[in-house]
Amino acid sequence: MNKAGKLSSDASEKGDLRMPAKVDMDKIVSLCKRRGLVFPSSEIYGGLASCWDYGPMGVELKRNVRDAWWKAIVHERDDVVGLDTSIMMHPGVWAASGHIDSFTDPLVECKSCHLRWRADAIEGKGCPKCGGELTEPRMFNLMFKTSMGPVEEEASTIYLRPETAQGIFVNFDNVITTSRKKLPLGIAQIGKSFRNEITTGNFIFRTREFEHMELEYFVKPGTDEKWLDYWVKERFDWYVKLGIRKENLRLRQHGKDELAHYARDCYDIDYLFPMGWSELEGIANRGDFDLIQHAKHSGKELGYYDAEADEKYVPYVIEPSAGVDRSVLAFLIDAYDEEEIEGEKRTLLHLHRDLAPIKVAVLPLSRNEKLTPLAKEVFNKLCPNFVTDYDDSQSIGRRYRRQDEIGTPFCVTIDFESLEDKQVTIRERDSLAQIRVPIEELDKILEAKLKGEAFDASPLWATREK
Numbered sequence: 001m002n003k004a005g006k007l008s009s010d011a012s013e014k015g016d017l018r019m020p021a022k023v024d025m026d027k028i029v030s031l032c033k034r035r036g037l038v039f040p041s042s043e044i045y046g047g048l049a050s051c052w053d054y055g056p057m058g059v060e061l062k063r064n065v066r067d068a069w070w071k072a073i074v075h076e077r078d079d080v081v082g083l084d085t086s087i088m089m090h091p092g093v094w095a096a097s098g099h100i101d102s103f104t105d106p107l108v109e110c111k112s113c114h115l116r117w118r119a120d121a122i123e124g125k126g127c128p129k130c131g132g133e134l135t136e137p138r139m140f141n142l143m144f145k146t147s148m149g150p151v152e153e154e155a156s157t158i159y160l161r162p163e164t165a166q167g168i169f170v171n172f173d174n175v176i177t178t179s180r181k182k183l184p185l186g187i188a189q190i191g192k193s194f195r196n197e198i199t200t201g202n203f204i205f206r207t208r209e210f211e212h213m214e215l216e217y218f219v220k221p222g223t224d225e226k227w228l229d230y231w232v233k234e235r236f237d238w239y240v241k242l243g244i245r246k247e248n249l250r251l252r253q254h255g256k257d258e259l260a261h262y263a264r265d266c267y268d269i270d271y272l273f274p275m276g277w278s279e280l281e282g283i284a285n286r287g288d289f290d291l292i293q294h295a296k297h298s299g300k301e302l303g304y305y306d307a308e309a310d311e312k313y314v315p316y317v318i319e320p321s322a323g324v325d326r327s328v329l330a331f332l333i334d335a336y337d338e339e340e341i342e343g344e345k346r347t348l349l350h351l352h353r354d355l356a357p358i359k360v361a362v363l364p365l366s367r368n369e370k371l372t373p374l375a376k377e378v379f380n381k382l383c384p385n386f387v388t389d390y391d392d393s394q395s396i397g398r399r400y401r402r403q404d405e406i407g408t409p410f411c412v413t414i415d416f417e418s419l420e421d422k423q424v425t426i427r428e429r430d431s432l433a434q435i436r437v438p439i440e441e442l443d444k445i446l447e448a449k450l451k452g453e454a455f456d457a458s459p460l461w462a463t464r465e466k
């Protein structure tokens with residue numbers, strides 16, 4: 001949550017014209033539709049504003065983003081554990097966290113066309129659509145309300161969570177007492193969040209239903225500044241490691257007037273989206289605000305006893321909070337490329353191998369009764385180990401292009417020679433280099449390449465795709 005006191009938060013979304021992004025959003029939206037990454041929600045009914053569905057390729061890409069985060073944050077460390085809490089929580093949680101009072105944006109409505117706008121995200125005095133007069137701003141709570149149980153009465157009003165963080169804070173004691181871990185300790189969660197945003201848009205950048213990847217890292221007060229610096233660096237490096245170019249990322253510290261009510265300090269990692277620099281992830285020092293608030297409102301003590309030092313304290317918390325969907329968008333934009341090969345345009349995604357929806361495509365040179373059994377055999381051998389696609393429709397050139405467009409790092413081609421010599425060709429997406437390898441060793445070779453081993457461009461067997 002970063003609403004309160006953040007009145008000019010979206011200035012950058014209107015477009016920072018200093019450094020125009022190299023690809024416009026329409027190209028990304030169209031590629032996503034064409035190749036089964038992202039579809040408009042309920043499309044056959046005309047769609048639903050700001051809601052999107054992930055198609056067969058998109059669901060793989062999104063899973064890979066989540067998995068890469070979980071691996072880096074939970075599995076590769078011994079000081080972070082995972083959690084999965086419910087979307088609907090006791091309403092007291094949101095009173096304690098400040099969401100009921102402060103999770104608001106200033107809303108204005110056009111008196112002639114009745115469109116609603118976020119007061120802080122528009123320029124000038126009139127309606128951006130028709131120029132009409134706007135109402136005075138009123139604060140609009142962004143939480144979705146619903147009612148629990150069959151009777152819609154005040155007592156049963158609950159909210160869909162606008163962040164996953166609160167599920168972590170209210171379980172702090174459960175985790176500390178059952179995990180037998182010492183501080184500093186992180187608790188991580190990935191899950192859906194809901195915000196009734198006034199202004200949505202820019203494809204999956206800002207939607208009303210989205211997925212959060214949040215870490216609450218509990219530390220001893222006094223060590224919080226050091227840990228904030230640590231996590232800012234870790235998170236920045238994560239995007240770079242997964243292929244985002246450094247020059248398209250920047251760090252921005254929040255000014256004092258911009259900090260949310262719970263934050264002592266906060267940095268945004270911004271990405272250069274086509275509409276300008278905009279937030280990709282926020283990393284905040286939340287101090288002891290949340291544990292103190294929940295202790296006060298629930299009546300349960302929430303603190304930590306350090307047995308070695310025989311001392312008791314309420315931990316401070318450092319929170320890196322990222323959006324899965326917004327990360328997917330940044331990875332797609334950064335990976336997008338168009339090049340010309342021998343007079344023909346090639347569109348490709350230079351996605352990092354860990355993120356690519358399909359790792360290997362098995363492509364028989366043509367749909368032919370002699371080739372099919374061997375090609376199927378190769379596919380069956382690979383698919384238990386790698387996400388593998390089998391495609392024998394249309395020309396081989398077209399099939400390569402299709403795989404390039406979804407960022408498949410390796411294509412394996414089976415040709416008539418393969419029937420004789422039991423070898424196949426591996427083609428690498430970015431360099432277009434090809435190597436011929438024995439089917440026997442295919443698994444092992446692909447595994448090494450998918451772990452980052454250089455693609456062997458040995459002149460003996462490497463050629464460039466004609």
Ligand code: ATP
Nearest residue numbers: 001002009205206207210280281282321322323326
């Ligand atoms: P913004 O200023 O863009 O509204 P925020 O500062 O309120 O975002 P946080 O509460 O810090 O966002 O959430 C952390 C991350 O969750 C954001 O950096 C973004 O990646 C993602 N996120 C937040 N709101 C949305 C949304 N409406 N749609 C998609 N992703 C979102």
